[in-house]
Amino acid sequence: MITTLVGNYPKVAEDTYSTKLIGSISKWQRQEMTDAQLEDILREITRAVIQEQEQAGLDLLTDGQIRWEDLVTPMAKRIEGFEINGLSRWFDNNVYYRRPVLHKKPVRKGPILVDEYRFAAGCTKKPVKAVLPGPTTFATVSEDRHFKSERRLILALAEIINAEALALAEAGAPLIQFDEPALGFGKPNMALAVEALGIATKGVKSKTAVYTYFGSLNGALSPLMKAKVDVVGIDIVSEPKTLGALKRTKITKELAVGCLDGRNTKLESVGELHALFNVLKKLVPADRLYINPNCGLEFLPHPQAHAKVRRLAEAARTYRGR
Amino acid sequence: MLLTTSVGSLPKPEYLMKARSQARKGELSAKELRQLEERATREWIKTQEELGIDVIVDGEQYRGDMVAYFAEHLGGFQNSQLVRSYGNRYYRKPIIMGKITRPKPITIDWWKFSQRLTKHPVKGMLTGPYTIMDWSFNEYYPSRRAATLAIAQVVREEARDLEKAGAQYIQVDEPAISTRPEEMDLAIEALGIVTKGLKAKTITHICYGNFTAIGPKLHKLPVDQIDLEFANRDFELLDFFKGKRFSKEVGLGVVDVHNHRIESRDEVVSNLKRALKVFKPEQVYVDPDCGLKTRTVEEAVDKLRVVVDAARAVREQLVN
Numbered sequence A: 001m002i003t004t005l006v007g008n009y010p011k012v013a014e015d016t017y018s019t020k021l022i023g024s025i026s027k028w029q030r031q032e033m034t035d036a037q038l039e040d041i042l043r044e045i046t047r048a049v050i051q052e053q054e055q056a057g058l059d060l061l062t063d064g065q066i067r068w069e070d071l072v073t074p075m076a077k078r079i080e081g082f083e084i085n086g087l088s089r090w091f092d093n094n095v096y097y098r099r100p101v102l103h104k105k106p107v108r109k110g111p112i113l114v115d116e117y118r119f120a121a122g123c124t125k126k127p128v129k130a131v132l133p134g135p136t137t138f139a140t141v142s143e144d145r146h147f148k149s150e151r152r153l154i155l156a157l158a159e160i161i162n163a164e165a166l167a168l169a170e171a172g173a174p175l176i177q178f179d180e181p182a183l184g185f186g187k188p189n190m191a192l193a194v195e196a197l198g199i200a201t202k203g204v205k206s207k208t209a210v211y212t213y214f215g216s217l218n219g220a221l222s223p224l225m226k227a228k229v230d231v232v233g234i235d236i237v238s239e240p241k242t243l244g245a246l247k248r249t250k251i252t253k254e255l256a257v258g259c260l261d262g263r264n265t266k267l268e269s270v271g272e273l274h275a276l277f278n279v280l281k282k283l284v285p286a287d288r289l290y291i292n293p294n295c296g297l298e299f300l301p302h303p304q305a306h307a308k309v310r311r312l313a314e315a316a317r318t319y320r321g322r
Numbered sequence B: 001m002l003l004t005t006s007v008g009s010l011p012k013p014e015y016l017m018k019a020r021s022q023a024r025k026g027e028l029s030a031k032e033l034r035q036l037e038e039r040a041t042r043e044w045i046k047t048q049e050e051l052g053i054d055v056i057v058d059g060e061q062y063r064g065d066m067v068a069y070f071a072e073h074l075g076g077f078q079n080s081q082l083v084r085s086y087g088n089r090y091y092r093k094p095i096i097m098g099k100i101t102r103p104k105p106i107t108i109d110w111w112k113f114s115q116r117l118t119k120h121p122v123k124g125m126l127t128g129p130y131t132i133m134d135w136s137f138n139e140y141y142p143s144r145r146a147a148t149l150a151i152a153q154v155v156r157e158e159a160r161d162l163e164k165a166g167a168q169y170i171q172v173d174e175p176a177i178s179t180r181p182e183e184m185d186l187a188i189e190a191l192g193i194v195t196k197g198l199k200a201k202t203i204t205h206i207c208y209g210n211f212t213a214i215g216p217k218l219h220k221l222p223v224d225q226i227d228l229e230f231a232n233r234d235f236e237l238l239d240f241f242k243g244k245r246f247s248k249e250v251g252l253g254v255v256d257v258h259n260h261r262i263e264s265r266d267e268v269v270s271n272l273k274r275a276l277k278v279f280k281p282e283q284v285y286v287d288p289d290c291g292l293k294t295r296t297v298e299e300a301v302d303k304l305r306v307v308v309d310a311a312r313a314v315r316e317q318l319v320n
């Protein structure tokens, strides 16, 4: 059983690593702070976030996406062809992201996330995973004024994501995760989503994972078991029926199960987590099981996010030790 | 017909913004802050009267966030540490930590204060139970439903007190209602608890909508009037209502609140006329898309002026 986070983590912490990022970004926006000065602060906070995970005892760490405005902006702003537009709602959350608009053929002009990955990996001896938006989600939250074809957009983004995944794998990322929250909403074209994931992971030697979260997976579970990825991430908190659906699904992948609510401050008890682990162990052997919150922890204030990290590690530790 | 109003919040003048930040730092007493809030409220009521707006709002000069304001005055809530809403913007999200109670009326004194200043009706402005639930964390109630229904009880008490004080219009905003279409029935049930038995005209404002999902249930919302943003969607929403014989009143947002540009009278007139092909004039109230608090005072006044001028022009054409 491997413990990990889904990706993002609070960028400010009144109780530990400070709120100075807020003022620093404002200053940087007013050009009262240089890129290098802001970079120092981003690195300092990233290091603190990695340390918190390490100290809690998580197995597979993330960089907390401290410099990410949202899941897609970091990629979109460095892909030629995109322009970053106005605010839109981030799925079913009272949280907003900036909608990328594609005006011409998207071109990746070089590595995008590799430097920040290298920095994060250098902060710890523990493995650090890399996270990318999945092609279907990237396309869903973007506006396409170029291809005017869902299929062509998704496949073009899948190629770009693949190039980035290959670069991250080369930089040493032991696991590369593709986030696909869009698969939980409406009636996604699962055949296309699976095809695109095949392109995104093509030639990637590291382990690969697709993470779904929010919404409900309806008919998406079985198709996901056919995707060319090693791990399928499932949120069983947002829609409790998903656990039942999972039990009825033939599981052919490793599973990453979102067991703690990343969108509510209420802390899960060790007892209820152990009960859940008992159920999950019947679905997949423990060595094919990842345990994590259902989504990134940035929806929570820092003290509660930190508490969930520690609870996750504690529940896994005491469970293994029984 | 075509009465004009506004959705709720109006921008806070510079001196009030400064005072609020001083008050937060403890450099200004609650009493001094209150005096400035009253001054800003008086100014806004006078401005709305001068512009010729029919149904007036107090402008919510004494409120910050529309959920946090109620959470601060209700029992059972605590404030969280900072969470990010987007970009570099952070806020404190309420946490439900215990049974939700209303130790005393929340908005009644302010409503009375405003109504004493004008002969126009002043709307009572409340945040709806579903939105308060959705925009809070919940550590106490066993489910989102239980939390929403508990909040509905206290919002109902507040609505009744507003009516008792004399409010002819009570608006219960539910901007979160379109976030999760699968919870629309819950939102409807909770709003029903709030509005049940009220004789005042009841209104709900909804925004950021996923209308394909919630549209079919709009007519089930237990209010007399539904206020929607039409302008920032280029009046595409009209297509949804076409041929439906929508039986409720409609608050028609005719100017975009997210844009600095001031719409021209002519464009608003022409959009209003488009709307009147779908709705009856008696059915329509005219207002901005949403609260104007994110605009400057000048922009807000200019936008309100366009609303009034356009509504008047169309009214005159209808009469002749």
Ligand SMILES: [Zn+2]
Residues within 6 Å of the ligand: B175, B205, B206, B207, B208, B289, B290, B291
């Ligand atoms: Zn609104």
